Amino acid sequence: MxxxxxxxxxxxxxxxxxxxxxxxxxxxxxxxxxxxxxxxxxxxxxxxxxxxxxxxxxxxxxxxxxxxxxxxxxxxxEIPAPQEIVPPLTDQENAIVDRLFKKGQHGEISSLNKATVSYQDIYRLYPETWLNDEIVNFYFELISDRASKSNNQLPSLYCYNTYFCSTLKDQGFAKVKRWTKRVDIFSKDVLFVPINQSYHWVLGMMDIKNKTVAVYDSLGGNHDHTLDLFLSYLEQEHLDKKKTAFDTSDWQKLTPKDIPRQGNMSDCGAFTCAFAERLSRRKPFNFGQQDMVTIRRRIALNIYNKAI
Incomplete structure (x- = not known):
């Protein structure tokens, strides 16, 4: 007592x-x-x-x-409440991925909208291999496609491609303003920006609904310049498309540190895809370095099936 x-x-x-x-x-x-x-x-x-x-x-x-x-x-x-885990592939699914991963193949595997993946690209999903733009762009197309077909069960979102952030940074807003001429980004809940910085993949996010800009980095780096770039982009985009000012003074800038971390120098792309997939469903990050082989194989299967 x-x-x-x-x-x-x-x-x-x-x-x-x-x-x-x-x-x-x-x-x-x-x-x-x-x-x-x-x-x-x-x-x-x-x-x-x-x-x-x-x-x-x-x-x-x-x-x-x-x-x-x-x-x-x-x-x-007490019997613990069930928690979401990274599900293993079935025997049938593993057989499909094994065929995709067989060396020496050539040609296109899958295409969706403007994204295309070939056998040379799919080999980038081997363990401890860097992902390229084709894999990342295709996967983000899948995330966007799923959200558009969810009948409002998932947050509405828009995914930029992997060239957006570098183009915005190096050439300015004028160079990218036409990229969204057919989409009202301010009607979306979330905007995803896959970013490659010096051969390291991170996920940028502009959360319109919750007034937050964030960068999810599996190496735990800081990205203040990128966060400021996002806010400036939103202000210029609103002024260009809506013809009115956009106040970002009450927005939060985040670089979350309590997130899964990679344990090597090659899985940043797989982490970036996994971050986006969970955030697109407002789900917690239920994965870690130990799940990367499964996640890579799942991404290959998703690309082959054109669905997540």
Missing amino acids: PTNSSTKTLIDTKDDEFDSLLQRLTDLTVDETQKDKDAEDALVYKPEILDLKKDILNILIEPQFKDTSFDDRFKDT
């Missing part, structure tokens, strides 16, 4: 309440002719009464300091 000053005050208070109850008990049980000071003291200080006083005092205090041992025992035996 805690022994701080607040606890002592509570005990003293309960002790006074007990003494009051004891006095009432004395009044009821001691004959009026015997109720003098000596008789009362004799009653109060009898050993068995003192023990009784301690027992009752514990009962009075107990609700304030609940014994949690039962709760702890319950937690030990």
